[in-house]
Amino acid sequence: MRQFWAMVYARSMEFVRDRGSFVWSLVFPIILVFGFAFAFSGNGNALFKVGVLGSPPAAAAASFMAIEQVQFIPYDGSAPGKGLASSLDRLRRHELDMVLDLGSRDFYLNAQGKNASLLRRLFLADPAMAGISEKTVTGAPIRYVDWLVPGVIGMNMMFSCLFGVGFVIVRYRKNGVLKRLKATPVSALGFVSAQALSRFIIVIMTSAAVFAGTNAFLHFRMEGSWLTLMLVASLGIVSMISLGLIFAARLKNEELVNGLVNLITFPMLALSGVFFSLEGSPPILRSVAKAFPLTQVIQAARSVMLDGAGMAQIAPQLLFLAVFSAAALAISAALFKWE
Amino acid sequence: MAKIMEASGLRKRYGAVQAVDSVTLDIEEGICLGILGPNGAGKSTTIEIMEGILSPDEGKVLFKGKPIGRDFKRKVGIQFQTTALPEFITVKETLRLFSSFYPDPRPLGQIVELCSLADILDRDNRKLSGGQRQRMLLALAIVSRPEIVFLDEPTTGLDPQARRNFWDLVARIKAERTTVVLTTHYMDEAQVLCDEVAIMDHGKILERDRPGKLLARHFTGALVKIPKGCIDGALPASGRMVADFLEIQSTNLDDTMRELLAGGINLEGLSIHKPDLEDLFIELTGASLRN
Numbered sequence: 157m158r159q160f161w162a163m164v165y166a167r168s169m170e171f172v173r174d175r176g177s178f179v180w181s182l183v184f185p186i187i188l189v190f191g192f193a194f195a196f197s198g199n200g201n202a203l204f205k206v207g208v209l210g211s212p213p214a215a216a217a218a219s220f221m222a223i224e225q226v227q228f229i230p231y232d233g234s235a236p237g238k239g240l241a242s243s244l245d246r247l248r249r250h251e252l253d254m255v256l257d258l259g260s261r262d263f264y265l266n267a268q269g270k271n272a273s274l275l276r277r278l279f280l281a282d283p284a285m286a287g288i289s290e291k292t293v294t295g296a297p298i299r300y301v302d303w304l305v306p307g308v309i310g311m312n313m314m315f316s317c318l319f320g321v322g323f324v325i326v327r328y329r330k331n332g333v334l335k336r337l338k339a340t341p342v343s344a345l346g347f348v349s350a351q352a353l354s355r356f357i358i359v360i361m362t363s364a365a366v367f368a369g370t371n372a373f374l375h376f377r378m379e380g381s382w383l384t385l386m387l388v389a390s391l392g393i394v395s396m397i398s399l400g401l402i403f404a405a406r407l408k409n410e411e412l413v414n415g416l417v418n419l420i421t422f423p424m425l426a427l428s429g430v431f432f433s434l435e436g437s438p439p440i441l442r443s444v445a446k447a448f449p450l451t452q453v454i455q456a457a458r459s460v461m462l463d464g465a466g467m468a469q470i471a472p473q474l475l476f477l478a479v480f481s482a483a484a485l486a487i488s489a490a491l492f493k494w495e
Numbered sequence: 496m497a498k499i500m501e502a503s504g505l506r507k508r509y510g511a512v513q514a515v516d517s518v519t520l521d522i523e524e525g526i527c528l529g530i531l532g533p534n535g536a537g538k539s540t541t542i543e544i545m546e547g548i549l550s551p552d553e554g555k556v557l558f559k560g561k562p563i564g565r566d567f568k569r570k571v572g573i574q575f576q577t578t579a580l581p582e583f584i585t586v587k588e589t590l591r592l593f594s595s596f597y598p599d600p601r602p603l604g605q606i607v608e609l610c611s612l613a614d615i616l617d618r619d620n621r622k623l624s625g626g627q628r629q630r631m632l633l634a635l636a637i638v639s640r641p642e643i644v645f646l647d648e649p650t651t652g653l654d655p656q657a658r659r660n661f662w663d664l665v666a667r668i669k670a671e672r673t674t675v676v677l678t679t680h681y682m683d684e685a686q687v688l689c690d691e692v693a694i695m696d697h698g699k700i701l702e703r704d705r706p707g708k709l710l711a712r713h714f715t716g717a718l719v720k721i722p723k724g725c726i727d728g729a730l731p732a733s734g735r736m737v738a739d740f741l742e743i744q745s746t747n748l749d750d751t752m753r754e755l756l757a758g759g760i761n762l763e764g765l766s767i768h769k770p771d772l773e774d775l776f777i778e779l780t781g782a783s784l785r786n
């Protein structure tokens with residue numbers, strides 16, 4: 157046990173003194189959050205999003221439903237995220253600007269929506285839509301930063317875990333630190349767990365610091381419980397560290413690991429919805445994205461923060477992360493070699 | 496005396512290179528054994544097999560009569576020929592880290608004193624000079640109070656003073672009845688430190704004995720050496736070429752000189768000395784290298 161803590165301490169000191177990575181892991185996400193908060197504080201999306209239920213009348217094709225600046229997203233069906241109820245949820249959160257229910261001939265606007273009056277005017281100007289009655293929902297807008305902050309912190313976690321564990325252990329192997337440790341009574345399991353724990357502590361602390369630092373100025377929306385959010389973050393970190401350990405298990409070449417880590421972080425960045433919602437992107441892409449731990453972490457964190465989801469609602473994500481971590485740990489344990 | 500380690504029939508091949516070729520080596524408790532040999536002889540490979548770091552293709556290694564296992568790692572101290580130290584942490588932190596690995600480590604103060612680390616305790620590992628680094632690596636090798644230490648070229652890169660300090664240090668470790676196995680390219684060092692030397696080349700141990708006995712076996716009398724360039728005629732009957740020198744082992748210098756003068760050999764570069772390990776090393780490895 158003494159040797160375990162000594163290794164955790166040594167690795168953590170190494171990180172803290174490596175000013176470059178330490179400062180970067182704090183400053184980079186903070187810059188991103190503030191940068192995006194500033195860039196998107198204005199008028200929001202130029203594109204209007206309208207959720208549609210039921211099939212449009214033939215004549216409608218000519219006017220309202222042909223406006224190019226409006227994206228029409230079908231919400232028919234009973235799959236999760238579909239149906240009237242979920243489209244109205246989205247409208248309340250300002251993720252949709254309008255919902256058009258052609259079956260029961262209603263249209264919904266958000267009373268607090270910036271685009272409501274413009275859309276109403278456009279809509280009522282279309283004779284084919286005559287007789288459809290207006291209904292109203294209310295809900296404060298979710299600012300882009302509220303939505304973004306889980307994404308940026310999740311991304312930072314991913315980089316910190318994959319490089320901090322994967323890359324660093326490979327560097328130890330290449331420069332002979334691992335060989336030196338192999339000559340001591342330290343077990344591979346003890347060494348790896350110490351590395352993982354040190355990284356866990358570091359990432360939890362930097363994430364909390366980034367969150368607290370930006371929250372002090374931006375006051376993020378927080379509907380759910382802090383405890384649930386911590387659990388999501390912790391499981392997320394564990395899953396990323398486990399993934400990093402697969403790279404660390406055997407490889408000897410730092411450049412190769414660097415390339416491989418980039419190879420998997422790039423699609424995660426692009427597809428996990430860090431910066432932009434994947435709503436409306438091809439279903440194949442979305443199902444690929446579901447296999448990434450980052451997607452699951454961000455989704456769960458957003459549900460907790462934006463919708464006040466509890467443990468029950470995010471159970472599928474938590475389960476995914478737990479299974480993913482267990483599988484990744486088993487693979488890396490089976491592959492691990494000192495040299 | 497009891498054998499602390501016994502290696503028998505060790506073989507290790509890397510591609511076309513037979514790095515270690517049927518090495519059998521017993522080490523008695525408490526001695527200092529020096530392994531000498533030219534670059535690539537297989538010294539490092541041999542001792543890394545004995546340390547349990549490399550697994551041999553064939554052969555076995557016993558520690559106190561039993562195959563080496565987990566327990567062995569607590570009892571062995573190792574200094575590799577090249578090792579990186581963890582970055583961004585200081586000498587003191589590194590010593591603490593390694594102390595934590597062992598059940599009964601030496602106190603920090605003692606290790607600092609033994610290896611003269613006092614000046615550099617708070618220095619980052621990356622900022623050590625070559626010699627300071629060697630002292631630090633040695634400290635890590637003995638921090639656990641090992642029963643046997645393996646030192647692979649521990650004095651390479653040390654200045655003459657530091658080398659002498661290192662000799663004192665090895666003497667102190669030996670005084671604690673620790674067995675020492677070291678490789679070196681310095682024959683004076685082997686002569687001073689080692690109770691026994693093993694001379695290796697091409698993965699084989701050519702000779703192994705006490706330095707005095709080895710010398711007695713290979714040399715009689717004084718050693719007369721003349722550089723190759725000074726000889727144009729035939730070689731005198733009593734001499735032979737070893738590396739770039741004509742070498743004559745002479746029990747009667749008067750006769751030898753007469754023979755040389757009679758042979759018309761230029762005596763300009765002639766040297767006469769008592770044979771030492773250096774000569775033995777060249778005799779054994781230089782000769783075999785030429786074949």
Ligand SMILES: Nc1ncnc2c1ncn2[C@@H]1O[C@H](COP(=O)(O)OP(=O)(O)OP(=O)(O)O)[C@@H](O)[C@H]1O
Nearest residue numbers: 509512514532533534535536537538539540541576
């Ligand atoms: N990992 C390896 N892969 C391939 N060949 C190796 C490896 N390690 C050693 N060798 C080869 O095995 C032979 C013996 O190497 P070894 O390091 O044991 O020599 P050495 O006697 O310690 O030499 P030196 O005095 O230069 O340290 C050399 O020819 C070397 O090239």
Ligand SMILES: [Mg+2]
Nearest residue numbers: 538539540576
């Ligand atoms: Mg060597």
